[in-house]
Every structure is written in C-alpha cells, then in structure tokens.
Amino acid sequence: MEETRNQTLQPSGAAGTEYTRPAGNPVPSHYGDPAAEYVALEHGAALVDTHKHILRLSGKDPTGMLNAILTNDVPKEGSQGVYATLLDPKGHVQSDLRFLKSGEDVLIITEPEGSEATQTILGRYAPFSRVTVEDLSGATPSWTALGLYGPRAAELLGYPELGEHETRHVDIGDTTVIAAGIRHPVPGYDLIGPSDEICRAGEYLASNGAVRTGTYAYETIRIKTGTPRFGPDITPDNFPAESGILERAVSFSKGCYPGQETVARMYYRGHPNRALHRLVVEGETPPPGTPIFQNDKQVGRITSVAPLPVNDQTLALGYLHRNANLAEALISEEAYILPKRLK
16 A cells, blocks of 8 residues: 555555545545545545645735735635635736635645645745745644535534634544635535644544545546636636636735736626536546547547546536537547536
8 A cells, every 4th residue: 555645544444545646646546435435525524635735824914915916805804714816917827725814824725736836926925025924734743634525524523604714723532623614616624734633633533424535536526516626627828717716716896916907808808718617428538638629620628537427427627619519519539529518
C-alpha cells in the first residue's frame, strides 16, 4: 500500500484501497468499495480528504486588501466567508478560492493546482497593504482540511447551523477544530486545523458512522452536480463567465479589481464564446482533453469524466462552443457520443 504525504484519513483496513495522484500528491481513489462511498455522500455521512491548500493572512487590513483584488465582496465582520476568484488584468482565472474568517484568523482555501498562483498574487500586494501571508499547509505543524459531507453530516457534528462559508469552532471527540459550511458539490462541512487534530477528528467521526471516501466517489458527485474544479475544468485560459461560476464568484456591485472590465463586458454585452456543460457519454469512456466534434468541426473538449457510473450512465464536464447545436449528437475523436446536457 502506498502511503500519502500528510494524509488525514488513515485506511480503514479494508482490502483493495487504491491511490491516485492529483497534482502529484498520492491520495486514496477509494477505500475498497467506491460504490458504498458514493452512497454515503448521497445518503449518509462521508469523510473526504480534500487536500486543499491553506493560507493565513494577518496584519493591518487583510480583508481590505482582498476586497481590492478578489472578484466577490469580502465580508469585513463576523464569521462570514465567500467564494471568489483571482484574475489577471485580461480577466482570466488564475485561481479560485474561499475566504474564511474564524475569530482573528483570515484563511484562504485553494485547490492544490491554484496554490502557487494564489501565493504569488497575494505576495505581490501584501507588502503595500502591510499584510503577512503565511502558508499553513507548509508550516510546522501543518494545517489541512477534511470534508464531512452528506445528509448525516450535521447530525454527527451536533447540528451546527452554518451558512455557506460561515465558520464556527466545534468539538469533535477530544479536539476542537474550525468547521466551515459547504453547499457545493454536496452540503456539509470542511473541518480545518492542524493536521494531527484533524486526523483525530476524522478517526472519531469514522468510529461514529462516517464513511472514509476517496476521490472516485467525490469526483463523481462533483461532476454530477456540475461543479467545476480549478485544474481540470477551470484554468488560466478561462474566464469566470464561461466556467459556470459567475453567480457564485463575482459581485457586480463592488469596487474595481484586476480583470473587472473584461468580466463586466462579457456579462452586460453578450455571451462568452464557449461554456462549460454537463454531458452524458455513451460508449467507451473518453479521457479528459478529448476533443468534441459536430458536423466534422471541433466544437469543444472534455475536461472531467466521472470515475463511477450514475444510473448506468457515464457523466462528464466539457466546454462547448456557443454555436454547437445541443439538440444534435456530439461525437468525440474516438467516436464516443455525447448526446445531451444534463438538466
């Protein structure tokens, strides 16, 4: 069995645990029964090692600095948070992230693929704003995040009422961690804190009925719900408007930020040339990056494919040109058929 670096969830001992390597870091793709793990996400409580990257900002006015560069309004008071993006001056997404507040702590949570760009951009503005950016994932002790998702998640935590991105300290067994409300791709909580404490919290929750869940089940439900992820679905080539995150990540009533002119122009003057869609695949499973054709012309490409079937169907995400006819069949280079969007 291959060991993961800074692994939060320890294998349950079930035979057949397998690993994958997103962003080069080995993580469990499943713990022996991926179908049961998917059921836990939909009907029970699932523990997902999210491998998010965590930064902490401190100093004169970190929320003010962030409000000047993020695409969404940054809450200044209380324990409210927000989902947002960092753009380049031309409006391309450099990273997506969550801003969280817990007491005096201002936390930034990113995907591993977006962590380097996030640190670079924040580091560019921090000295002028008298703000310090601390990499908690690379600190000693390191910090990590563990997802507790599914309809039974609230029960296991004692029913904390948290809005999306709102935080609260919660007691789990003999440890206390930060819980942040989650709505996408499946409701629940992210548990955040030093790795040793998160590991103890995970063991306690697993002993009380939460199911250790790997990337196969989590990626399947993410793709089923049409939730894009930075790395495979959102890259520095994409604009927020074409990535399906405009309503969640962008405020059109806030002040200026880098890339705002492009975002506003796309929103008010017309549709982007391409957009991310949910797709149903018939035939053999195509790999991510597979081109999509219609009438012998390339009209898009696949970005993510669900590892597990859902109702005997293979689901995918992919970009389609705005001129693609969604009422007609879409065919991949290897003759895989993509006949419709999911409603």
